[in-house]
Amino acid sequence: MSQLDPVLNCGPDDGQAYRILFIGDSITLHGFNDWTIQHLGWSHLSGMAASSRQSDYASLLSSKISGARGQPTVACYHTAGGNGTVAQRLQALGTVISTEPNLVVIQLGEHEEPARGAQRLYEDYKKLIDAVRAMPSQPSVIAVGPWSLTLQDSAGHYNGWTGVVDQTMAAVAAQERAPYASVADIAAIPAAHGAGTSEGVRWHPNDYGQRLYAERLFALYQHVNAW
Numbered sequence: 001m002s003q004l005d006p007v008l009n010c011g012p013d014d015g016q017a018y019r020i021l022f023i024g025d026s027i028t029l030h031g032f033n034d035w036t037i038q039h040l041g042w043s044h045l046s047g048m049a050a051s052s053r054q055s056d057y058a059s060l061l062s063s064k065i066s067g068a069r070g071q072p073t074v075a076c077y078h079t080a081g082g083n084g085t086v087a088q089r090l091q092a093l094g095t096v097i098s099t100e101p102n103l104v105v106i107q108l109g110e111h112e113e114p115a116r117g118a119q120r121l122y123e124d125y126k127k128l129i130d131a132v133r134a135m136p137s138q139p140s141v142i143a144v145g146p147w148s149l150t151l152q153d154s155a156g157h158y159n160g161w162t163g164v165v166d167q168t169m170a171a172v173a174a175q176e177r178a179p180y181a182s183v184a185d186i187a188a189i190p191a192a193h194g195a196g197t198s199e200g201v202r203w204h205p206n207d208y209g210q211r212l213y214a215e216r217l218f219a220l221y222q223h224v225n226a227w
Helices: 034-039 057-069 086-091 093-099 114-133 160-176 207-226
Strands: 018-023 073-078 103-107 140-144
Touching (some): 018 057, 057 207, 086 114, 103 114, 114 140
Parallel strands (some): 018 073, 103 140
C-alpha cells in the first residue's frame, strides 16, 4: 500500500449520503508510523502538510459539497498501489469498486516518470477515467493536475516534465469531458506550502494550499452537471 495507508472503509452511510471517492497520493492522504514520526515529524493521518484531517482538501471539499446539496457526504479513499502513479492507481482500482461513489476526485501526477513518456501517461490516464466511469454507480469525475514547486514560464505554466504531465492530463480530461484544473498557480504561492519540520512534508500544500485545492475542486464540482 502506498502512503502507508491500508484500504480504508468509507464512513458510515445510512443510504442517504452523497458518496465521494478520492483517488490520490500523499496530498490526498498520508498515514504515519514510527519512521515518519522520527524522520519526517509526521504523526497524524491527513493530506500531507495539513495540520489535521479536518483541514485537508478532501475533508473541506466534502463539507462544501454537503452544504451545497443539503445532504451528508461519505468520503472514500483510493491511495493503494505503489507510490502513486496513474498506472498504479489504475491497476489497484479493483480495491475500491465496491465504494459505489457518486463522484470521483482524481488528484495525481506527482509521481509520473519521464522515462515512461507522455504517450504512456495519456493512455493510462484515459484508461483510469474510463474505468472509473465504468464503475457500477456511474460516477461523475473531476480532477486536478500535479503539484510542483518547479519554475514556471511567463504564462504561469509549469516548465519541463511537470508541464508535460499537466498538459497531457488536461488534454485527456478535455477529450473525456471531465472537468480538470491545473494547480500551478496555487503551487506558485509561497504561503500555500512550507508547513512541517522536514523538507518532504514542507513540499506539500499546507492548510492554506489545501483550502485552495478544495475551492478549486468545488468549482469543478459545480460544473459537473454542465458537461
